[in-house]
């Protein structure tokens with residue numbers, strides 16, 4: 001097998017000389033392709049660069065037909081070159097023409113070459129071009145050659161990215177892209193509207209110094225930099241404000257673990273050994289990681305890899321002497337943060353009072369940053385394709401967390417329409433705030449209990465702000481989901497204690513771990529299931545692996561320290577599951593008593609009604625439980641056999657359909673008859689029209705997202721229980737796909753806002 005002539009270090013030195021020449025980009029590119037071809041003993045070396053419109057144009061070649069330069073081009077995803085750009089990873093084959101992705105470009109004359117090695121020219125994890133070498137004979141390029149070509153591609157990325165000549169020769173589309181308005185349709189991840197100015201989360205660190213002058217010195221710098229990175233994480237951990245939440249600590253601890261990862265460090269040192277500076281080595285390894293990350297299907301692995309990516313950025317900033325992130329700098333009062341992705345700790349780093357919204361290129365409903373954004377009430381749009389590339393700092397921008405729309409540099413009419421919306425919402429918020437101290441009582445004197453759903457420490461201030469009656473659902477799994485390892489008992493107890501303290505005299509209902517289904521713990525071995533929502537989850541897992549459940553129960557019982565404690569179990573499908581769960585709690589009580597711990601003054605154990613089978617066990621169940629809470633999100637999905645997360649099924653069946661409401665009515669009436677408190681804590685409780693229907697079928701206690709308390713309370717204060725009950729009863733006599741329009745009618749007639 002032929003070997004490189006001179007190896008990567010020699011090539012890098014030669015490239016540096018070419019780059020220092022006062023020549024045009026084209027001439028330098030042409031010299032570079034010649035050098036690479038010679039160094040790698042290749043007959044062909046070509047550079048393709050991405051032009052506006054997603055075309056990869058042949059910019060320079062040594063070996064292919066020179067007339068095809070600036071003429072031959074391939075779309076991203078088209079041919080081998082397009083595939084490399086689309087996958088952002090190298091492609092190495094000894095028989096190019098048999099490759100399934102091969103596309104023939106007759107003008108280049110490349111049919112003579114069998115072997116093909118191409119690597120992406122990456123900037124910020126995205127391919128902006130492709131660098132290719134080809135040989136006539138069939139040969140497989142070695143790993144060292146792939147590495148060397150990747151390193152060379154970095155030099156090219158820098159040259160192309162910073163060269164004014166090239167920009168001038170580009171289609172002007174790209175320049176215009178940064179002036180004109182853009183509309184992006186993303187995914188709504190956290191509700192609300194943000195109107196403000198762009199803050200780029202990670203002010204780009206442009207690595208300009210790629211080729212090392214003194215390799216030993218670069219190794220030293222890398223070691224010093226990683227040492228500083230570790231110290232800075234330790235400092236952040238020690239400075240952590242306890243009121244900022246345990247979740248912040250857990251994320252930082254994961255960072256600390258990654259910062260000590262030997263594999264990561266040794267890869268960077270290897271890159272330095274090939275002739276790169278410390279910064280370039282970090283970027284090189286980060287590019288690889290990022291390309292890998294983008295190909296991962298499993299969102300949980302992506303999430304962890306993102307943490308790695310973030311860590312590399314921190315290191316890059318240390319090495320280049322730049323400030324940490326935008327969070328550490330003064331940001332405008334109407335900041336809309338724009339990022340490819342972000343960890344939850346990074347969002348918590350920002351001054352909440354200045355952040356109006358968040359837009360991510362990535363992001364998913366279950367990602368940790370989404371959970372935290374919702375808890376902080378920050379509108380969030382995810383899947384905002386190319387948003388980072390399309391914005392400049394300080395650009396006016398609108399993020400609509402209700403619809404998923406993003407408007408970059410919006411036109412004045414869009415801006416006005418949104419300003420109206422925001423003003424309207426602000427007025428409404430002020431009205432809701434005025435209701436904070438008043439109880440939710442209907443016009444005919446019925447008191448309705450309104451509680452909030454929570455799951456993180458950052459949620460707790462909402463309880464007071466919203467003027468809620470308590471926490472109707474505390475989702476304990478969120479602490480587990482954002483941690484890097486199982487939270488220890490001490491950590492669990494401390495969170496539960498803080499929750500109880502924040503709630504004061506108001507009741508808190510803790511739900512035992514509801515993991516499985518979409519709530520996967522990254523550190524727990526994840527068994528692939530055909531139907532995870534109906535799989536080994538929630539109480540099933542707790543009963544089969546009682547150690548985890550018992551530990552949690554012990555933490556809860558200890559946290560109560562003499563106060564009342566309320567716990568409910570998710571996804572109970574038969575009475576016996578409740579009995580077994582209760583027996584485990586009894587066992588923990590006996591253990592704590594034996595060891596002299598203070599037990600809660602009262603223990604209330606309940607079930608979540610999420611599985612329809614409970615309907616036909618209700619009589620017996622109601623003699624055993626202290627309360628019932630209907631989890632209408634899951635109940636509806638099982639009632640209608642309709643996946644709650646499936647975008648095509650969203651809205652197909654309505655919770656306000658006759659069968660669903662009859663079902664809910666029967667649960668409420670059985671519980672009311674038995675004198676067992678019943679609550680409903682699914683999303684529907686937070687929608688005024690739905691909440692009105694729930695009151696109509698007999699619910700007097702509902703629990704919802706904190707932002708919904710105001711609108712729901714306002715609706716209740718204008719509602720007569722008698723007339724809504726009568727109206728709903730009448731409507732339920734006939735079959736309806738939904739009674740929503742009739743209820744909207746009712747609300748309008750009775751001057752009820754919704």
Ligand code: PEP
Nearest residue numbers: 631632633634635681682
């Ligand atoms: C529900 O299923 O309605 C519920 C409240 O629980 P979760 O949304 O956490 O599954």
Ligand code: MG
Nearest residue numbers: 610631633634
């Ligand atoms: Mg549920």
